[in-house]
Amino acid sequence: MRCEIAASLLHDPDILFLDEPTIGLDARNKIAVREFIRGQNRRHGTTVILTTHDMQDIEALTQRILLIGNGRLLLDGQIDELKRRVSPLRRITIEHSGPLAELPAGVSIEDQRPGQTKLQVDTSRVSVSEAISQLAKKLEIEDLTVAGPTAEELVLSLYKEYTL
Numbered sequence: 001m002r003c004e005i006a007a008s009l010l011h012d013p014d015i016l017f018l019d020e021p022t023i024g025l026d027a028r029n030k031i032a033v034r035e036f037i038r039g040q041n042r043r044h045g046t047t048v049i050l051t052t053h054d055m056q057d058i059e060a061l062t063q064r065i066l067l068i069g070n071g072r073l074l075l076d077g078q079i080d081e082l083k084r085r086v087s088p089l090r091r092i093t094i095e096h097s098g099p100l101a102e103l104p105a106g107v108s109i110e111d112q113r114p115g116q117t118k119l120q121v122d123t124s125r126v127s128v129s130e131a132i133s134q135l136a137k138k139l140e141i142e143d144l145t146v147a148g149p150t151a152e153e154l155v156l157s158l159y160k161e162y163t164l
Contacts, residue, residue, distance in 0.1 A: 001025055002033060009040065015047045016040070022057055034060045058151040065154075069164045083149045086157045088124040093117075094135065095143040104134040 001021060008016060021037065022030040038061065040046045050061055058065070058079075065082060067075040075082075091110065094100075094117050103109070106125030111118040121131045128146055135141065149157075158164075 002029070002036075005033065005036065009046075012044065013046065015049060017049045017051075019051045020054065021050065021052070022054055030056070037061055055151040055155065058155070065158075067158050067162065069162055074162045074164075075158060079151075079154070082154055082158070084123070086154050087149045088122055089148075090121045090123055090128050091147045092119045092121055092128070092132065092135075093145045093147075094119065094139065094141055096139045096141050098140055100135075100139060102138060104131050107131050107135075 001024070005018070005021060008018075016037075018037070022033050025033060034057065037048055037050075041048055048061070050057065052058060062079055064078055065075065066073060077085075092107075095115060096117065097115065100109075100112070100117050103119070104126055106122040108120050108122075109117060110120050119131075119135075121128055132144065132146075
C-alpha cells in the first residue's frame with residue numbers, strides 16, 4: 001500500500017484519490033501511512049480525497065465529509081460542524097483530588113469514582129472551555145480529557161438520517 005501511495009505521488013498531483021489506504025495494514029503501518037498523507041497535504045497542499053470505511057482513518061485524516069448515497073451527494077460539511085449537529089454533548093473526564101461539590105449549569109455527572117469524574121457538557125448551554133474554567137476554580141485538576149462524538153457515532157447518525 002505504501003508503495004502504491006508513493007507511486008501515485010511521483011508526478012506531484014494536485015489531487016490524490018485514495019481508496020481504503022490503510023486496509024490490511026498492521027497498526028504501526030496504518031499510523032505511518034496516515035502521518036505520511038497528513039504530511040503530504042501540509043507540505044505540498046495536495047488535496048486528498050479518501051474513500052474508506054475505516055473510522056480511525058476518518059478521525060485521523062479528515063476535516064470535511066462528503067456523504068454519497070444512492071448515487072447522490074447527500075451531505076457536504078466540516079466534520080466538527082457535523083459532530084456539533086449530531087450531538088451538543090461533550091464528555092469531560094477529570095482526574096482530581098478532593099470532592100466535586102458543585103457543577104456548572106449544563107454539566108452533569110456521567111460516572112464518578114474516587115479521584116476521577118466523567119461529566120457530560122451540554123454545549124448548547126455552556127461552552128466546554130467555560131465549564132472547565134468553572135470546574136478548575138472548585139477542584140484541583142490533575143488531568144483532563146475532552147471528547148465529542150466519535151466518527152463512528154457521526155457516520156451512524158448520518159446513515160440513520162439519510163436512511164442508508
